[in-house]
Amino acid sequence: MNKGHSVLYFMLIPGIVLVLIFNYLPMGGLVLAFQNYKPWLGIFGSDWVGMEHFRALFSREDSLQVIWNTFVIAGMKIIVGLVVPVLFAILLNEIRQMGLKRAVQTLVYLPHFMSWVILGGILLDLLSSRGLFNDVILPMFGIGPIPFLTDGDWFRFVVIASDTWKEFGFSTIVFLASLAGINPALYEAAEVDGATRFKQTLHITLPSMVPIIVVVGTLSLGSILNAGFDQIFNLYNALVYDKGDIIDTYVYRVGILSSQFSFASAVGLFKSVIGFILIVIAYRLAYKFANYRIF
Template sequence: MNVSKERIVTGSAGLTGRPTVKPKLYVVKYWQIYSMVLPGLLFFILFKYVPLAGIIIAFQDYSVFTGILSSKFVGMKHFINLFTYPEFLTVTKNTFLISIYQLFFGFPAPIILALLMNDVRKMAFKKVVQTVLYLPHFLSWVIVGGLVINFLSPSSGMLNEVLHMLGREKIFFMQEPNYFRTIVVTSGIWKEVGWGTIIYLAALAGINPELYESAEVDGASKLRQVFSITLPSLLPTIMVLLLLRIGHILDLGFEQVYMLMNPLVTSTGEIIDTYIYRVGLLGGQYSYTTAIGLFKSVIGLILVVGANQLSKKTTGNSIY
């Protein structure tokens, strides 16, 4: 009799010894948690998954008057045009170059700044510096673009005034194609570097202080502690953010480039996002620009999967 009761209890509890809960009852019991998740799920469903149905436009000669169901199916026509237009190849080249510059110079900037701020011991000074560095993130690119243009103005810009004081000729920075990519990367770093330090400062706060104490006892210098303790501890966070950044390598941000670009720097400044706006929305070539958007998504997916697998094999860190 005792054996049978034990079997009944074990069977109902499973291998873990805990009573199993049906999924439906679990959802009802913890409905508060699921209600908090619901807005996020609705956002992704409505704005990420439902619009995927519009991908079919890339394979049609879409017209707003005939609609998706009645537009003519043309197969890979727009993708063929995509890779044969010299203009698109130039735009893709500009996008990749600016993205690589931002990745090479912009990605390490918050890490370096976080390491410097972590060593500041005067909390009042540290809070003031953090506030000043965070502030540009909350400004729109309309404001930041105007500040950059005024700062580089040949007539009243601060930089040109300094050059004039040094006896050099003033430079029309915003009209020189060779300077545009540098301006985009530098202004992007200035705007986002402070905000990017938040995650790294949080990761630095989680490092065990006893590791630094042991290193000091062993006679390790500050620089040695950074390379032996700090950076290895930050490596998982760095790799996750790097992988996410690589996935958006073709998404430079329409607002920034659109605010800074002018017809004189189009040859080096126009990117895929501004090209889609000009050709798709203003030119009415919806199918062609939808094909460009699908091309961006596929390239981003390939880069994320490839970089994730490479990171998993080399460092053991990955996003999935």
């Protein structure tokens, strides 16, 4: 340990304490997943049931549907959330007026810093059965009401579209950075050869962005079981549980609202184990295809 950095090490203490309290100490509660936990008996007085809750997890129809919903919603978020920022970064890079470019960047970055509590309330006002879209905008085009928040398929569309709108501007930053690293001489040579802007994009810009696209895409696999608790919790309702309920909201409903603490712990542990495996695989893929590594 470098003694000259002792002040910096001391500054780490509050962060380490917070991580220990909120991330590591609660891991002791994972023992509930293997017990028939009764709050009045406590952890040491509750009966052990082994893998019973995990067998129930894969035999209950609602839990299997929740796992499928999580993969579908998170997978679509990853795909759309990767394609849109790449295309937007390329288009934004074509703007030559710096003032306009910075104004557009600022506008698309802003939603990232707004919480889903605020955005959820806005979306509920816009898309509910008596909201702005169904009451005012759609009738102007002769279109009947659309059940955005009460039909499962439409709900998935709203979740994916709103998440993309919120995050694509912020996600664009890394792709703009990769564009800034492309050698301008490549574009100059292509222009001399008569290549149009579209061909320059197709044969220079996109191939140069492939490594960072691979890195972002593969690392996103580690979060495929995180379909967005904050967003869905603020938007969903009982009518869309069959298509919109995900693991995190399911754990909340089963564990907190229904007091099935042991079963909820088993579902949460299952998610954590699968998530850890996917993160390891994602880093392996990122190192193999893009030579990216942290350690």
